[in-house]
Amino acid sequence: MRERAKGLHALIPVQSKAKPKKKKESVYYVEIRKIRQTHDQLKKEVDKKVLKELTDSIKKYGVVQPLELVKVERKKKKGINVYYKLISGQKRLVAAKTAGLRVVPAKIKADK
Numbered sequence: 001m002r003e004r005a006k007g008l009h010a011l012i013p014v015q016s017k018a019k020p021k022k023k024k025e026s027v028y029y030v031e032i033r034k035i036r037q038t039h040d041q042l043k044k045e046v047d048k049k050v051l052k053e054l055t056d057s058i059k060k061y062g063v064v065q066p067l068e069l070v071k072v073e074r075k076k077k078k079g080i081n082v083y084y085k086l087i088s089g090q091k092r093l094v095a096a097k098t099a100g101l102r103v104v105p106a107k108i109k110a111d112k
Contacts, residue, residue, distance in 0.1 A: 027066050029103040030084055035093060037086045046091055054095040063096055066105040
């Protein structure tokens with residue numbers, strides 16, 4: 001009896017056509033006054049020309065790429081004080097302040 005040929009599929013496994021699911025992150029609008037920069041970020045000087053171009057772009061199109069923040073909660077006598085620590089997006093934050101925005105889009109990461 002002759003054995004039937006199994007073809008290429010026997011040698012090379014067929015990969016499924018399903019795409020891996022990307023984790024979707026929610027974007028929130030956070031008040032600029034509640035965002036705090038670290039001392040290292042405050043010491044960095046931003047090029048004035050780059051800042052002007054970014055400010056003009058934000059005035060025209062808004063903040064396109066969300067900032068990345070970490071939520072910080074501090075207990076007080078009369079409740080909880082909530083603020084956000086800036087992880088990335090220092091130039092966008094400074095330009096948004098200069099453009100006169102009160103809120104910016106942000107992804108809020110889990111505290112490390």
